[in-house]
Amino acid sequence: MNKEQALSKFKELEEKLSHYRSILALVQWDMETGAPKQGIPYMASAMGTLSTEVFRITTSEEMGECLQVLTEDTNPADGDLRTMASLREAKRSYEQSKKIPEKLYSEFVVLTANAQSIWAEAKKTDNYSLYEPTLQRIIEINREFTKCYGYEEHPYDALLDLYEPGYTVRVLDPLFANLKDRTLSLLQRIQTSPNKPREDIFGQGFDKQKQKEFCFHLLPKLGFNLEAGVLGASAHPFATGISLRDVRITTRYIDDVRSSVLSVIHETGHALYEQGIDPELEGTFLRDGASMGIHESQSRFLENMVGRSKEFWSSLYPDLQRTFPSQLQQVSLEDFYRSLNIVEPSLIRTEADELTYNLHIMIRYELEKAMIQGEINAKDLPEIWNSKMKEYLGVVPPTNAEGVLQDIHWSFGEFGYFPSYTLGNLYSAQIYHVIQQKIPGFHQLLTEGNLLPIREWLREQIHQYGKIYTPGELIEKVSGEKLNADYLIQYFEEKFSKVYQLGQ
Amino acid sequence: MNKEQALSKFKELEEKLSHYRSILALVQWDMETGAPKQGIPYMASAMGTLSTEVFRITTSEEMGECLQVLTEDTNPADGDLRTMASLREAKRSYEQSKKIPEKLYSEFVVLTANAQSIWAEAKKTDNYSLYEPTLQRIIEINREFTKCYGYEEHPYDALLDLYEPGYTVRVLDPLFANLKDRTLSLLQRIQTSPNKPREDIFGQGFDKQKQKEFCFHLLPKLGFNLEAGVLGASAHPFATGISLRDVRITTRYIDDVRSSVLSVIHETGHALYEQGIDPELEGTFLRDGASMGIHESQSRFLENMVGRSKEFWSSLYPDLQRTFPSQLQQVSLEDFYRSLNIVEPSLIRTEADELTYNLHIMIRYELEKAMIQGEINAKDLPEIWNSKMKEYLGVVPPTNAEGVLQDIHWSFGEFGYFPSYTLGNLYSAQIYHVIQQKIPGFHQLLTEGNLLPIREWLREQIHQYGKIYTPGELIEKVSGEKLNADYLIQYFEEKFSKVYQLGQ
Incomplete structure (x- = not known):
């Protein structure tokens, strides 16, 4: 040959x-x-x-x-x-x-x-x-x-x-230990703050059919192409790229509208990546994200830096109020925004706030390491899960359904995947840092609800390349430096200082 | 080896x-x-x-x-x-x-x-x-x-x-010619009858969401197993056996509730066949109906002999009335039943009444023969379609969408398939003749809305065998004789004599 x-x-x-x-x-x-x-x-x-x-x-x-x-x-x-x-x-x-x-x-x-x-x-x-x-x-x-x-x-x-080629236990252990320390310290300041967001807004019950209609209203505003994608429903929200012109996401509808809306924004972050890959890469091994972590950075960026920002909601919140007048008519944008960013250690990873989310990942990381090393087996999991939850988050699941059984990932056979979520958070904060410099009107665009220039920048810098670059090459290409955990920690400190009005 | x-x-x-x-x-x-x-x-x-x-x-x-x-x-x-x-x-x-x-x-x-x-x-x-x-x-x-x-x-x-192995133009030509003659003669008697069913009932507009709910109410009553099947929606209703425990059907929702309900009953006839095949045949070449015609006999039997009978509706009609009170509260069962069986030459095959349905098939049969023999080409179709419609049904489609473009079959590449529909009607009448003898309380069961013994008889006699027998072997095994067109013609004459109160 x-x-x-x-x-x-x-x-x-x-x-x-x-x-x-x-x-x-x-x-x-x-x-x-x-x-x-x-x-x-x-x-x-x-x-x-x-x-x-x-x-x-x-x-x-x-x-x-x-x-x-x-x-x-x-x-x-x-x-x-x-x-x-x-x-x-x-x-x-x-x-x-x-x-x-x-x-x-x-x-x-x-x-x-x-x-x-x-x-x-x-x-x-x-x-x-x-x-x-x-x-x-x-x-x-x-x-x-x-x-x-x-x-x-x-x-x-x-x-x-x-x-995530290139990452090892030797790299992750200290990285996660550092993030854990600084997260727990910030968490303590938050928990002792007297200036807490309202906690009553999302407990009022939101009609599921109306949530669905709002999610479909949201999709095109986020830049999701519905002629090349589908929004469905499933127990655990996910995104899947069937082809570059067939990208499907799901959400789930529970009483709390935050769950469906933030899941849609998160999964749309993944979908924009897939829909933005260069069509020339269709049918090749490169029709995919650079890595799981980079993929997750796109969903996290859209969910957290965009979807939990006050600027983003300043144009969309009136629509949400019109959809749920009895629940939201009397709630100010400021109160709504602060409530979207409540920090509260809780049981379910996918419903966790931004800050404590990484603690959930660290627990899974610790358990997976031990399972793979043969130190623990399936029968030991519920007990160890609960004790780790106590240690990291200070809460203990009353049932296994809300504990060790909450994630689908192990059923897929996926071990080694969970750390990508936290890596995704780290990448997303580094990209957020860059994008604010590269798109000077970034916050103004968010305020106007004009996300198109942001999607185009991400497409140009990241999406179009599919799997051409390795994650290390790509983050360096975009930001000019290697992955650096400080950006995430700084972002958390700035954001939650505002939300919880923490003293400097 | x-x-x-x-x-x-x-x-x-x-x-x-x-x-x-x-x-x-x-x-x-x-x-x-x-x-x-x-x-x-x-x-x-x-x-x-x-x-x-x-x-x-x-x-x-x-x-x-x-x-x-x-x-x-x-x-x-x-x-x-x-x-x-x-x-x-x-x-x-x-x-x-x-x-x-x-x-x-x-x-x-x-x-x-x-x-x-x-x-x-x-x-x-x-x-x-x-x-x-x-x-x-x-x-x-x-x-x-x-x-x-x-x-x-x-x-x-x-x-x-x-x-339909065994059938040829030489067999079908005279069979269809005979059916055409006797259909046109009965049609003339019907069209000149002064005792016509009401025509105003189904033109009132029926909410699509409520139609959908009624269809889901109907499925278990028809014996459809929803844990081993799905009802969806598509432009052209169809049934597909993905596996014996995953049988999917669709319907479509238009203003007229007859369309969705009768399509569901029709496609459920196909689905009961697939769900009733011996599980031992899963994964083999025999996981299928004996032939397209036999498959169609099951859908036609359920749609026409069951779903358009007064007995069947005597138990279900009150539920339909409750679903659509403003449209049906004042309509008697008798009027409803007669309206379900209106005979009226029309444009769309899938919406055609039982009697004129076969005329639609004959047109396609004639056209396919000519296309395959090279006598006509795609460019000639619209004109010839319209002239055949005039000849067989006395109506001419105002648009190609309602004419030559109405069926999906040719897009699937399927030529030679359409005659199976009429063969299915012929088989279904022969099976109907047998089942009334073998299940003496047949009409009483229908009246009670108890279709289970009927489904079990069909499963025992036909469904379980999958593709083990050829269609010829199967119809002879079930009825003791070869396919005989007289049963369908007799059934039509008896039924429409009642619906249109024709003189003997």
Whole structure:
């Protein structure tokens, strides 16, 4: 096979894999938003079959040969940036996948596909023991994976690398320890402040159909293209890029309107990323975010820096008041804004305020490290979960449904993913710092409800590149420096000083 | 490869194909019910890739070898009924598929996947010329197909055989001619009857959300299992069996409540068939109806013999009255029933009454024969459609949207399918004749709204077998005789004599 033949074959395989991944993403979306209960096990098997085919192609001799021919003596000058990045990603997947025995991988796919409905049932009925054996097997397979992948210091590093290349326990431990200390210290100042936001606004009950209508009103204002996307509903809000012109998000409707609206803003942050990727990258390995953390930075930026700002709501709040007159007519924008930013240690990660959110992540990080290292097993989780909640947040879940069962991630088999959320927060604050300098009228645009120039800046600087750059390259390209936790801490201190009128 | 190895390999391929077909059915469902407009072309390509893989496996050397080893010297005594039937179906697909060049098939898959949104747009904007080139290519490919498949007398026979094995132009021409004559003669008696049903009942406007609620109220009463199925909405109602425990139907909501309710009953007839197939047939080639015509007999039976009967509505009509009090409180059951059975030549097949429905089919049958024989092309269709409408039904569509563009079928590439609708009507009347003898309290059960024993009888006699029997074998097994058009004509004459109080 010469280079030309190899490149043509490589592109053919790349497109086929992209097609199959789009289909798998759709089946997954359907399972969480529309599939009838009894139909799930069969579709889980069907997904297993197609995922196995994806795995087979990714690790095929054909792929190996293409990669060898195309990368053996190539230097960046030989190929265009896109092809080089595609090859880098394919090689990464090839080498990672080659390390996992096919049988183990198939078991994992079927196990995790079924795990999602078992988890949902266990959560619904607050019955952890229903889920425990499945989770235990997922943990064991992840331990196997770390042995297959290999690692230098900590087995968990092998999993972290899947989501955020370059990060290890050695990097995260001190970073998280620092963030924990400064968060707890700020939290204490907040909790002792006499100037607390109103707590009665969101407890009044908000009609779900009207919440839905408001969310659809919000989407185009956020820049979401509804002709290339869908908003649905599911137990746990999520975003999925089925293709660049089919990006789907969900929210959930509970009594409190904050939940649906902030989830929509958060997931739209993810969706704008996917909808903004250069169409030329459709069908390639680069049709994706740079990393989970960078992806999360986009959702966090939109949710927190935009969606929880007073400027943003100054144009939209009258619409929300009109939608819920009996609840909001008498509530001032200032009170509404401050209430959106209440800091209160609580049980559920996805409903947590900005500041204590990272504490939830740290708990999961600690537990995952221990599970992967074999120090704890599924049966130990509820007790340790509750004691960590006490230690970090000072609250203890009354049920497992509100505790260890709250997140879907482990059902997906995802270990090493949670730290990306906090990395996303760190990236988002660094990007926020830059964007205020680069778009001088930033706060004025927010006030006018004109988010288009902001979306365009993010598209230009970040979105369009898809997975061309690694996360480290990208954050340095955007901000001119490496990831720096100070931006998040400064942002928190400034913001909550205002919300809680803390003395300087 | 010995027989044991061949059987094991065959079952592995069969399951893989079944998984892929489930996934393709889901993607198709999504395209018609939820996908964002701009996402459709990419998913069409992805479907093309997976369909090509299905085609490749179906016609693979591996499959050919298995079939040869397993069928060369096997007589029915050697294998169980199920395996024999699976092999029969696999061999049929293998031999049919082998005749189609892979490249032509791929073109067809991508063409038809895109055709659906082009057709929808053309219909929406009443712009036939937008659709014409696509349709022309679909016709041409179907002509190619008939040459590949081969035929004895008429090229259209090759396509009829795909949906209803055993039926040919030579069989259908006189059958349809006879049905046409007796239908037109009964129609004339009806049109000259002075005793017409009320025509004002359904023109009053029925709230769509309330229609939807009533449809969901209806489903369990019809025996539809909502834990193993979904009701959605789409432009053209349809049913699809994604798996035996995931059977999805759609309806559409227009001002007239008849449309949504009768579509739900019709599609539920299809769904009960799929939900009633023996679970042992899951994952095999037999997870399907015996033929399109037999499938249609189940939907027609439920729609017409059950859903348009006075007995059925005697228990449900009070619920409908409560849902729409201002429209129906003053309408008697008798008037409602008679109105459900108004006979009136009209433009749209799916909204046609029972009697004139078959005339719509005959028009399509005539046109398809001529298209496949090369006598007419896409550009000729609108004019010929309108002249046939005049000839058969005495009405002419004012727009192509209400004429030649009304059906989605040709966008799917389906030629030879339409006659199955009338065959379904013929089968349904023959089954109705038998069921009244076999379930003596049949009409009483309907009156009580107790459809369960009827569903169980159909499941026992028809549904459970899936595709084990050919349609000819099945109708003879159920009724003790071959398909006989007299039952449908007798049923029409008896029913409409009552509805229109015709003199004997």
